Amino acid sequence: MNEERCLAAAEGYLQLEMPVEAVLEIERLPVNVRQGVHSSELELAAQMMQKHWNRGAELASLLCALKPSKRAYFLHAAYCLHETGDTLAAKSFLMSGPKSLMKDALFHYNMACYCAVLGDVEEASRHLIPALELDPALRKIALSDEDLKGITF
Structure with missing residues (x-):
């Protein structure tokens, strides 16, 4: 089995928005490579x-444990937890x-979203103020975000 070919195929499938096929390619890899x-x-994507x-x-x-300085992993982990309905765990994980x-x-x-959902x-x-200062494009998203209903900005 060519590991690079499987990884390249998985990337290609993701670019084509074919996540099921991407996972199938990843599952073909040896366990030690799959856990890299x-x-x-x-697979997260x-x-x-x-x-x-x-x-x-x-x-x-798992990625947070492997690369604890990579911010994106913490953002993704917290977002996934929030989407499961465990917003308190999401907030704690992100912190x-x-x-x-x-x-x-x-x-x-x-x-800001997690705090709003939790009632704070x-x-x-x-949190919303610095978010919008750092990235003004988030304002448009915030206006229609259900999590932020009731927050004035």
């Missing part, structure tokens, strides 16, 4: 495309990420 960072990233939030949270958590997350607009945006409107507003 690159394979796990590809496929699972999130399919809205398989539990498996996504599992993979993102456990690297300090560099504090400079990330999506960190603040997602924290004041904390949600405190």
Whole structure:
């Protein structure tokens, strides 16, 4: 089996928005390769495309353990947890990420969403302000985000 061919095929399937086929390619890989960072990233993307939030949270958590300084993994893990309905765990997981997350607009945006869903409107507003300052394009998304209903900005 050609591992590079399987990984390239999985990437291609993801670009074509064919996550089921991408996962099938990844599953053909030997276990040690499948559990590596690159394979796990590809499978995470496929699972999130399919809205398989539990498996996504599992993979993102694994990636966080493998690369604890990579902010995106924490954002993905928390988002998947939130989508499973465990918003408290999502907030806690995101807060456990690297300090560099504090400079990330999506960190603040997602924290605003999680706080709003949990009923802490004041904390949600405190996070939404820097999110919109760091990335003004998020304002348009925030206006229609169900999680942020009732938050004034």
